[in-house]
Amino acid sequence: MIREGGCLCGAVRFTTEGEPVNVRICHCRRCQKAMGAPFFARALFDPKAVAIQGEVASYSSSDTLDRVFCPACGTRLFSRRTNGTAIGIALAAFDDRNAFVPTEHIWVSEKPAWVTVQDGLPQYPEGPT
Ligand SMILES: [Zn+2]
Numbered sequence: 001m002i003r004e005g006g007c008l009c010g011a012v013r014f015t016t017e018g019e020p021v022n023v024r025i026c027h028c029r030r031c032q033k034a035m036g037a038p039f040f041a042r043a044l045f046d047p048k049a050v051a052i053q054g055e056v057a058s059y060s061s062s063d064t065l066d067r068v069f070c071p072a073c074g075t076r077l078f079s080r081r082t083n084g085t086a087i088g089i090a091l092a093a094f095d096d097r098n099a100f101v102p103t104e105h106i107w108v109s110e111k112p113a114w115v116t117v118q119d120g121l122p123q124y125p126e127g128p129t
Contacts, residue, residue, distance in 0.1 A: 005094035007075035012054035014077070014089070020045050021086065023100045024128075027115070028107035034067045035076050035090070038115050042079060042088035043100045050087055104128065 006013040020043035031040035057071040058080065068078035079088035091100055105117055109125040117123060 003094055003096065003099050005077075005089070005099075006054075007070035007073050007077060007093065009070065009073035009075070011072040012052065012056055012070040012075070012077060014050060014052045014093075016043070016045055016089065017049045017051075020089075020100060022104075023091070023102045025102045025105045026107055027105060027109075027111035029110045030061050030065075031079075031107075032110075032112075034061050034079070038112055040079070040088075041091040041102055043091060043094075044086050044088050047080070047084060047087045050089070 001018065003016045004013065023043045025039050025041045027039045032038060034040070055071060056068050056077070058066045058068040060082070061067045064082055066080045066082055067076065068080050069076045075093065077090055077093050081087070091097070091102070094100070102121065104122040104124065106124045106127055108117065108123045111117070
């Protein structure tokens with residue numbers, strides 16, 4: 001199945017093929033800062049299953065992860081492993097906001113106290129084991 005998405009201004013569009021490796025909500029501090037949001041809900045894909053059209057910009061948020069955004073409108077779209085093995089795509093950036101449903105919460109030890117997670121999904125203090 002092909003799914004489409006893009007940034008707010010439309011300069012960057014992307015398609016994904018097939019199913020993601022996993023769909024998680026990350027509550028870590030880096031994701032909070034990088035997304036300017038209380039958490040980062042993303043679908044993780046094999047980069048080979050993702051096609052990106054339009055110019056993107058990126059920076060390193062750690063040794064292992066680049067953050068990728070639209071330089072025209074600033075929409076934060078992807079978290080890309082620097083070793084090329086995976087790319088996380090913001091669930092909010094898909095044209096269908098319900099394209100994927102998260103299955104677990106990670107790094108909940110770093111979430112703001114006012115974020116309450118009551119959806120019954122597994123929660124991990126840090127990364128999943
Ligand atoms: Zn844009």
